[in-house]
Amino acid sequence: MTNPTPIAWPAVHAEALAVLRDYLRIDTSNPPGNEAPAARFLGRLLAAEGIECEFIETAPGREAVVARLRGDGSRGGALMLANHLDTVPAEAEGWTAPPFAAEVRDGRVYGRGAVDMKGTGVMHLFAMFLAKRQHVPLARDLVFLAAPDEELGSSVGVTWLIRERPDLFEGVAFALNEGASGIPEFAGRPAHLFEVAVTEKELAPLRIVATGTPGHGSKPARDSATVRLLDALDRLRRWQRGITYTPETRAYLERLHEAGLIDDIDDRAGVEAAIGASPDTVAAFTNTLNVTVLRAGTQSNVVPGRAEALVDCRLLPGQSRDAWAAEAAAIVDDPLVQVTLEYPTSAPVVASPWDTEVTRVITEVLTETFEDAVVLPSSSIVGTDNRFMRPLGIPSYGFIPCLLSQEERDGFHAHDEFLTVENLNLGVEVMYEVVRRLCEAPH
Ligand SMILES: [Zn+2]
Structure with missing residues (x-):
């Protein structure tokens, strides 16, 4: 095959930032969620790239968007990039930046959902765009799923989709979602420590x-x-x-x-x-x-x-x-x-295996990006939609390819949630590279 045109990263970074800001301006606070406009927003962008997508209504005003790039299947089942459209509500009076204005200040994008998890959703979106634009010869399907209702238990989100639309998950070999990230220090020492969640607490x-x-x-x-x-x-x-x-x-x-x-x-x-x-x-x-x-x-x-x-x-x-x-x-x-x-039984927690193609590729890409990268399996400290997909036999990993500072990690569900532009850029690049290596036909 011919070498694809090199990616003009600065232009892609600027485009990703603009998309994230527009996405953050769509209020999907759950309750009530009202994710349909956000699903439509992402769907319009996918359609503009010539990527087929489907909107699935799970409840009035609640929608998921699914998009698929087809591969020849020679490397096996699909890779699914799964993220959620909703956010927890924001108490605007506690914020220094309005939670739905997507203000950029000092290299940070502020907004409800910046880290949880519209930022990662944009990284998934751009992995789709770039795979398409670069004409990556796909050896497996690449599926994008943005689902509603994660923050309130997913009953009209992923669990609804698993029950009503099992076809979406058939043939999925692996999934990436939220659940763990990189951190730039450990106990006060600088580091490039990347956790990949294989299970959760x-x-x-x-x-x-x-x-x-x-x-x-x-x-x-x-x-x-x-x-x-x-x-x-x-x-x-x-x-x-x-x-x-x-x-x-x-x-x-x-x-x-x-x-x-x-x-x-x-x-x-x-x-x-x-x-x-x-x-x-x-x-x-x-x-x-x-x-x-x-x-x-x-x-x-x-x-x-x-x-x-x-x-x-x-x-x-x-x-x-x-x-x-x-x-x-x-x-x-x-x-x-x-x-x-409080309740006597709960569904058993399932762990995904560590030694898979996905974690090998993630480790490879991160150690090429940072010489001293430490990549390690972890248990997510919060609940994510991975817990519904792992019992289907789909190894599902919590992977936010950013180096989130303590301040950024403190923004989950809190005031002044933000993601640095630097982390967005890093995440867009790493996510694409991981996806490319997992899906590209050998040549
Ligand atoms: Zn989340």
Whole structure:
């Protein structure tokens, strides 16, 4: 074959930034989602490149867009680039930049969805565009899927599509989605650390119910339900859990050690100090808990007989939910405070294999891009649509090919969410290169 024309990257970068800004200006806060205009926006761009696409309505005002570039199948099943159209809502009063204006300031694009995950959606989109424009001879189908409703559980998103349109997932050999990214430092040392999520932490939220003596608000209560609940939550807050050594966290630490980023992986105090530098790293190595809901009382002059808390808990792979609830109950250690799992069962968490064509290509591309790149499997600390696709037997990877600073990672679901233009450019280039190498016919 003839060599394709080299890609004019500066022009592509400018184009990707313009597309991302237009995309961020389409408000897809979920609830209510209302993703149809965003699906149509992406679909118009795909159609303009001559790429066939389909809009699928999953509920009124809710749509997915699917596009496909056909390959000859000689390298097997399709690669799917999957992303979500919706975002969590934004409390505009807490932002310094309006959340739906896509303001560019100091090399950063601000907007709800910049990192979660319209930025990555644009990287997927441009991988499609470039594969088409460069006439990459495809040895497998390349599928783009932008789905609604990820932020509220995907019941009119990916799980709806799996149930109603199983054809979309038939013949898909691998999928890329969100779930993990690169980070530019580890424990204060500069690094090019790229996590690729092969699984995710398991939700094990707890319900904590305290009972006590109800009464008149005028008399100081010694054992009211509210006081018991506060004591119980305080004990959970002080619970020193530290790092949990599992086969996965140990393998992760070994890679950090090989890269010179951790001195001694069995020096618990040293490891805990290193991972403690970032809340994301703490979450990657520990079972977490966060008190998120408190309920008690109706008015200030009535001591309630019952007080309740819900605690968001996320467990590392291989941890038992029942054992977790029992341990928490032992920490609370109060017969009038009941500690139970908020819901008793959950679908088993499935892990994708690490040693596949996808992770080999990702590792190859990243180590060519950064000499000292460390690429390693991780468990996503948040839930993603990968959890619905892995049980279909589709190895699905969380892969945001950017070096997200702590500040950028803190933007997920928070105020002033942004992505740097530099990261957008890096992501567009790396994503295309990964896709090209995974799909191109050998020559
Ligand atoms: Zn997301």
